[in-house]
Amino acid sequence: MSFAEIMYFILPLVIASAVPLALVALGALFSERSGVINIALEGIMIMGGFVGAVTILLLEENAHLPIQLVALIGLLVGGIVGIIFSLLHAFAAINMKANQIISATALNMFAPAFAIFTARIVFGTQRVPIDDSYIIHEVPLLSKIPVIGDIFFQGVYLSTLLGVIIFIVAVTILYKTKQGLRLRSCGENPQAADSLGINIYKLRYVGVIVSGALAGIGGVIFVLSFSTSFNATVAGFGFLALAVLIFGNWNPKRIIMAALFFGFMRVISSTKSVIPVLNNLGLDDEIYLMLPYVATLIVLAFVSKNSAAPRAAGEPYDPGKR
Amino acid sequence: MNDKARERRHKILNFFLDNWIGLITGSVLFLLVFFIPQFFANNDAMLLIIRGLIVGVAFGYILYKLLLFRRNNSGFKASESKLLVDVAGSIIAILTGLLFGLILMLIVNPGQAFGGFFIILQGGFRNIKSFGDMIYFSVPIILTGLSVAFAFRTGLFNIGATGQLTMGAFTAVFIGVKFVSLGEFSPFLHWLFAIFGAMVAGALWGAIPGLLKAYRNVNEVVSSIMLNYVAMYLNTMFIVKYIYNRDYARALAPELTAVTPAMNLQYLFPNSSINGGIAVAVIVVIILHIILNKTTFGYELKAVGFNRNASKYAGMNSKRNIVYAMVISGAIAGLAGGLMFLVDGKFLQPLNALIPEGFTGIAISLLGLSSPFGVLLAGLFYGSLKQGGFYLQLYSFTPEIIDIIIAVIIYASALGLFLQKFVIRAMKKREMQLENLPEEIVEGSES
Numbered sequence: 001m002s003f004a005e006i007m008y009f010i011l012p013l014v015i016a017s018a019v020p021l022a023l024v025a026l027g028a029l030f031s032e033r034s035g036v037i038n039i040a041l042e043g044i045m046i047m048g049g050f051v052g053a054v055t056i057l058l059l060e061e062n063a064h065l066p067i068q069l070v071a072l073i074g075l076l077v078g079g080i081v082g083i084i085f086s087l088l089h090a091f092a093a094i095n096m097k098a099n100q101i102i103s104a105t106a107l108n109m110f111a112p113a114f115a116i117f118t119a120r121i122v123f124g125t126q127r128v129p130i131d132d133s134y135i136i137h138e139v140p141l142l143s144k145i146p147v148i149g150d151i152f153f154q155g156v157y158l159s160t161l162l163g164v165i166i167f168i169v170a171v172t173i174l175y176k177t178k179q180g181l182r183l184r185s186c187g188e189n190p191q192a193a194d195s196l197g198i199n200i201y202k203l204r205y206v207g208v209i210v211s212g213a214l215a216g217i218g219g220v221i222f223v224l225s226f227s228t229s230f231n232a233t234v235a236g237f238g239f240l241a242l243a244v245l246i247f248g249n250w251n252p253k254r255i256i257m258a259a260l261f262f263g264f265m266r267v268i269s270s271t272k273s274v275i276p277v278l279n280n281l282g283l284d285d286e287i288y289l290m291l292p293y294v295a296t297l298i299v300l301a302f303v304s305k306n307s308a309a310p311r312a313a314g315e316p317y318d319p320g321k322r
Numbered sequence: 323m324n325d326k327a328r329e330r331r332h333k334i335l336n337f338f339l340d341n342w343i344g345l346i347t348g349s350v351l352f353l354l355v356f357f358i359p360q361f362f363a364n365n366d367a368m369l370l371i372i373r374g375l376i377v378g379v380a381f382g383y384i385l386y387k388l389l390l391f392r393r394n395n396s397g398f399k400a401s402e403s404k405l406l407v408d409v410a411g412s413i414i415a416i417l418t419g420l421l422f423g424l425i426l427m428l429i430v431n432p433g434q435a436f437g438g439f440f441i442i443l444q445g446g447f448r449n450i451k452s453f454g455d456m457i458y459f460s461v462p463i464i465l466t467g468l469s470v471a472f473a474f475r476t477g478l479f480n481i482g483a484t485g486q487l488t489m490g491a492f493t494a495v496f497i498g499v500k501f502v503s504l505g506e507f508s509p510f511l512h513w514l515f516a517i518f519g520a521m522v523a524g525a526l527w528g529a530i531p532g533l534l535k536a537y538r539n540v541n542e543v544v545s546s547i548m549l550n551y552v553a554m555y556l557n558t559m560f561i562v563k564y565i566y567n568r569d570y571a572r573a574l575a576p577e578l579t580a581v582t583p584a585m586n587l588q589y590l591f592p593n594s595s596i597n598g599g600i601a602v603a604v605i606v607v608i609i610l611h612i613i614l615n616k617t618t619f620g621y622e623l624k625a626v627g628f629n630r631n632a633s634k635y636a637g638m639n640s641k642r643n644i645v646y647a648m649v650i651s652g653a654i655a656g657l658a659g660g661l662m663f664l665v666d667g668k669f670l671q672p673l674n675a676l677i678p679e680g681f682t683g684i685a686i687s688l689l690g691l692s693s694p695f696g697v698l699l700a701g702l703f704y705g706s707l708k709q710g711g712f713y714l715q716l717y718s719f720t721p722e723i724i725d726i727i728i729a730v731i732i733y734a735s736a737l738g739l740f741l742q743k744f745v746i747r748a749m750k751k752r753e754m755q756l757e758n759l760p761e762e763i764v765e766g767s768e769s
Contacts, residue, residue, distance in 0.1 A: 092736050099736055109682075110725075301534055
């Protein structure tokens with residue numbers, strides 16, 4: 001294959017992986033910027049993906065709606081479930097001042113167990129199958145644009161396109177509005193923010209809820225774009241998104257770059273046999289899959305001194321502390 | 323010098339005097355487990371009597387200790403004892419989890435809910451086989467729990483026990499498969515070497531977040547999450563490269579010489595899969611208890627955990643201590659991996675999925691209040707629940723309900739601060755009542 005052919009083949013796949021990663025990483029960014037560390041993203045993605053997949057399955061079987069509308073409803077349901085599930089984390093972390101890692105670990109354990117338990121009872125097996133393929137072969141008009149149209153608007157998923165839009169809207173809210181600035185201040189110096197009349201508890205709730213919604217949607221996107229069934233797992237995407245956040249140094253533009261890099265690694269691990277250069281290298285799939293995590297570790301080791309991580313992230317808000 | 327030696331001898335003597343019943347119980351148990359069962363293997367009645375004796379003596383010992391405690395501490399207030407409050411918090415968390423499980427079962431299948439719930443409560447205490455299986459399944463859990471608990475006591479959150487366990491498991495199985503001639507020379511040495519390899523691998527994997535934390539100030543939670551996945555992919559890659567059984571798409575079985583010896587425990591718990599792993603786990607519990615509570619080294623580790631700057635000011639090498647703490651924690655997790663897979667009929671799989679025992683360790687450490695003995699109890703409790711989940715399949719429930727219950731228990735213990743306040747308030751109320759009671763009687767008699 002020529003270089004151009006390889007690019008046309010790989011890039012849509014890379015984008016399909018990168019969008020859920022970037023979206024969930026953005027969720028983590030919202031949560032951490034508001035001052036709550038949320039490593040429950042994996043669990044929230046599983047919950048969102050599970051309920052989203054069940055909704056889609058039921059709609060496929062019982063209602064005769066247009067396919068893309070079914071996908072849209074599935075995404076919406078996933079987001080709502082993500083919000084509800086993340087409220088548990090918010091309650092523990094914000095009101096109860098609990099250890100945020102522990103409560104998140106509890107949610108991460110709960111989600112797959114719940115998904116398997118419920119699926120076995122409702123369907124008899126733990127797999128939730130999805131019948132239809134939600135791929136859009138050609139987006140009208142836009143796919144006619146040369147190069148860009150071929151890469152971005154042919155054989156894409158509605159969920160991917162929606163994900164891009166949601167990402168842009170969320171970043172705009174976080175960095176261009178007054179509320180976004182206030183939310184970010186809660187993660188840097190909550191005491192100072194409090195003195196200016198900002199309700200720390202409320203904004204931290206907002207941060208966690210947004211992260212829950214984005215992770216829930218990310219879970220449904222994962223199901224729609226990578227598999228024809230949901231099997232109580234999102235293949236570590238929630239934790240990978242955390243790596244994206246760190247690799248992207250808590251900065252939306254760099255998060256996009258990191259998500260594309262990580263997505264690229266995932267894609268070439270499975271498609272390297274068609275790429276002559278990589279095929280000749282003869283490396284194992286796992287090397288490529290491992291690389292994002294190793295890269296994140298290296299970044300952590302060398303950039304941690306001037307990392308842009310929110311200063312108060314992970315600490316319960318204590319009004320008496322200075 | 324002479325005085326010091328005498329003092330030390332007094333201390334040792336006092337220790338024996340204080341704990342004589344415990345020591346007798348321990349020695350009797352040891353003798354029973356390792357020598358007598360072979361003779362009574364075919365006599366069920368005798369075994370039953372022996373087990374009854376063991377349980378009786380153990381309960382008697384606890385009762386005796388409690389009585390002694392009450393006599394020596396007549397002015398004791400429950401609400402002021404941190405341990406009691408913590409234990410009460412753990413128990414409330416467990417009850418919350420069980421209640422949640424019951425409600426879920428009632429929603430799903432009301433007809434069988436109570437029967438199923440009873441099976442969960444019965445857990446490993448169903449029969450002798452399930453009791454042995456309970457111990458067998460709780461060994462890796464106890465060890466990962468100890469790994470997390472040890473790190474936690476030194477102020478570190480080792481969420482990477484899974485990765486360390488994976489590295490340990492691979493190393494142990496690798497040695498078990500490849501070092502055939504060592505096994506022919508001495509089976510015990512083969513096993514020991516495999517276990518040692520597992521500990522070294524786990525320790526090295528634990529050292530990475532420790533070094534990053536100590537010298538680059540990297541949060542150990544984040545780095546060990548990354549390392550979990552690196553370990554997972556390395557494991558898959560290495561299995562396929564070096565010890566692959568292509569016919570079954572899994573790792574080769576370790577040589578029988580490397581399999582964990584049963585240490586005669588199979589006579590005490592017939593038909594169960596119990597092996598000597600529990601003895602290793604108990605030894606680790608005791609060692610960690612001594613390190614944490616009786617040595618300067620342990621004191622330094624804890625001090626660094628409490629306040630890194632203060633301990634540095636007091637002349638401790640805080641960086642070195644952080645690395646040591648993670649190395650020890652990793653070694654224990656690696657040991658868990660070794661014991662888990664050096665079992666006849668259990669195989670490492672080249673699956674790209676994290677081994678869940680590492681995360682369960684977090685729950686166990688939390689429930690066991692991060693104390694070695696507490697972790698031992700919590701681990702056995704988890705093993706019992708797991709057995710309950712296994713037998714739950716007799717009813718129309720899936721064993722995943724156990725994981726749900728455990729998750730709820732962790733969530734409830736994460737709300738620890740709130741639970742503790744609640745417990746303290748309840749205890750105080752009761753104590754006030756007890757204190758006021760005589761006065762009321764006196765007032766009543768006067769009027």
